[in-house]
Amino acid sequence: MADFLPSRSVLSVCFPGCVLTSGEAEQQRKSKEIDKCLSREKTYVKRLVKILLLGAGESGKSTFLKQMRIIHGQDFDQRAREEFRPTIYSNVIKGMRVLVDAREKLHIPWGDNENQLHGDKLMAFDTRAPLAAQGMVETRVFLQYLPAIRALWADSGIQNAYDRRREFQLVKLLKMKTGMPLT
Structure with a gap:
């Protein structure tokens, strides 16, 4: 009687779930899960838009990406803002030095004429300090220069230089005219 029964290999082809051991069934379940995950990833990658931004330094590549992020509703969380703070401080100091x-x-x-002292103080800022060389300025250091920066920004000579910024290269400078607080 056993001769007319199909072999295990034939049964596993026709009824794969019935003849599998528990280990084989687990492997098959994992395989299907991986296949589903790959399928989702494939759909995601097809919809993904990749761009290559080329340009010289200070040409606005990073600014463009940050603006796209904001425009498309992915605003920066508090942690990201805290991470940008040292860079912003550095940019303000660099920008004021350029002015x-x-x-x-x-x-x-x-x-x-008293702003000459503030200008001298800012020009004496050590741009070769370890963090400053990386474009980062700590809050405590920035706060030491903040009174000088405010006084200089209020000076008509600095404002005149800012109005003529097309005549020299001004690095990314916070829009201090907007009244945005510096701290």
């Missing part, structure tokens, strides 16, 4: 230097090279007089 102080440009004011002098363009022979623009100070609005208030």
Whole structure:
């Protein structure tokens, strides 16, 4: 009687779930799960848009990406904002140094001659310090320069230099005219 029964290999082809051992069934379940995951990833990758941004330094590549992120509703969380703070502080100091230097090279007089001391203090900032060289300035260091930055930004000579910024390269500078707080 046993001769007319199909072999195990034939049964496993016709009824794969019935003849599998528990280990084989688990492997098959995992395989199906992996296949589903790969299928989802394939759909995701097909919809994914990749772009290559080329450009010289300070040409706005990072700014463009940040703006796209905001436009498409992925605003920055508090942790991301905290991570950007040292870079923003560095950019403000660098930008103000450029303005102080440009004011002098363009022979623009100070609005208030006492701001020469603030300008000298800012120009003495050590840009070769370990963090500053990486484009990062700690809050405590920035706060030491904040009164000088505020006084300089209020100076008509610096404002005149800023209005002539097309005549020199000004790095990413916070829009201090908007009244955005610096701390």
